[in-house]
Amino acid sequence: MNTILISALGFPFLILVTYLVKSQAIRSGIVNAPNAIIPQHTKPIAYLGGVAIAINFFILVFVSWFLSNSDLLMGYSNGLSIALFMSLFLILGTYDDLRPLSALKKITVQFVFATLYIYTVPPIVITDIYWLDFSICTFWILLVINAFNFTDVMDGLVGGLSIVLFSLLAIIDTSHSVLYISLAISILAFEIFNAPPASIFLGDAGSHFLGFAAAISTLELVNQHSISGIPMMLLAVCLPLFELFFITSVRIKKGLPWWKGSPDHMALRLQHSGLNKWNTNIIIWILAALSSLACYFLINSSILTQAILTFSVFLLMLLFSRILLRWNVPDKRVTG
Template sequence: MFLTFLVSFLISFFTQKFVILLFEKKKLFIDKIENNEPQKFHSIPTSRGGGIGIFLANFLLVLNPLGIKFLISGSLAFLSGLWEDLQRGLSPKIRLLFQILSAVLAVLLIGAVIKDIRIIEFPYPLAVLFTVFAIVGAINAINIIDGFNGLASGISLMILTSFGIVSYLQNDNELLFIILVNIGAILGFMVFNFPKGKIFLGDGGAYFLGFVIAEISILLPYRHEEVSPWFSLAVLVYPVWEVLFSFYRKTKRGLSPLKPDKFHFHMLINKRITKNNPATSIVIWIFAFPFTVLPVLYYNNTIACAFTALLFILIYNVLYISIIKFKVKNQLSLLFK
């Protein structure tokens, strides 16, 4: 298993170096600062091709029957994001369509659906619809939190580590193989992304990681009755709540949920407290860590996992409102100077 991790890391690492060089020579995958998009927090043009190395490292999945299905299903979401990274201008609706197709393909090829959530069991057609919705939601959730150096990749590492530990405890070597491939790929990317931001994950990388995380979160309880489906929600609660809360915020203000804005939690942390790109990621890592990792201790306890998710949502909302109303003291920013 260590060899799997090492090879994945090396593939991602050297691909990132190549993409950065290609960017410098040919100006491909450029994230131009003059676009003035609200989610931009960098001052120099930077490559958005970090997802290429992560995706190429996942070609190791051809060694695993389940992994092949992951690779095929996730490729549609990845390619739509990659096209946006390379050319820009691909409409959000087209990208959403490709994400839905990826999710549908995963249901057809892999077969796992969210049917029994302990408190209710869905009929199969409804389970399929809910599963597709959940996968698409997770894809966008990872993309939404990809706002600062190392933020989305660091959170993804925590999530995959938690899933990896439970996969190991359940003797699920197939899932553990897929998880280790992606942990290695992410670390190979983070060498260049955190803290200096020499390359960004891009939509392609965020979409693909979101897909992988979503599918693993569904497969773990689907394949192992001991694993509560609420464990997956507890581990994913930060990105999931970020996308749900974002949807609520925007629709309440009469805005399109697909349109980016500057009021995400990580953006407010940066503006009001850290005023520093990598420090923002570190603060949110620390905040999310207990909610992402501790559920491993009670992955079979639905009540404890549900309580963890609800506790996160409560604390998140209190902090969000406090920051908006300036109740969080600006003196905290002194810690990050």
């Protein structure tokens, strides 16, 4: 409750920080050039939205710690390591925004960071086989980070999905609610400038920072709920995972490299159907909220109930993919 009060009173300051970061990005020429894949992106937009979120998050955590004299980040085992690797993934994403890396180089650095993190912070026990748990946790971090990265093609989209996610986690994982509330409020301050039409983008800095935070937070569900935590963590980040698998399968079917940009994202297909940005975002956020609701009801439910809820969300996503395939967005990039 103290964190909510602190965030509410300090929210204008968080907005100011975001505005200052945006202004500095524009002055420094740190902008995203128009992208032919995204038809609405017709003018340069400031980067560093992820940096603004990170600054606000760490400010809120520090102020909450200072006023409450509690462990907060240390509530996680190895909390300082978590803060360090959140910062490292933020730096990696920022570097990629400034000097774009090849897909191979980027995923290699992601792998190194994820491996070092799991080595520093012992892996969540899933199978009780150390090397297998180590591999699963490392893979999960890479999967979620890149899922967030793939999903970030629409003004306000990933920010809204992240608010849904961390709000859910604040409810079901009360031992770390201060961190999740701080993240959600920091993202909300960013959303004021990122909502359609955006004046600042999340960038790879933001997708890496939020993706890593989402990955380790959802792994914590397995730590707290044992085997039932596995479907919970899948449902918690259902929409970003859906985007990653949907667009990868579509690109492979088209004979395209899965890592190369193409206008096959769920948000762009929905827009091609005639929806505007806001309606597109709202539909995807509602699906995320439904998945989060299913995740919540998995707590202390029977195995049969867990199976029914998880399978229901799977069927919903399957139906969603069938609907999306009705619209094929033309690639307007000049080739040759």
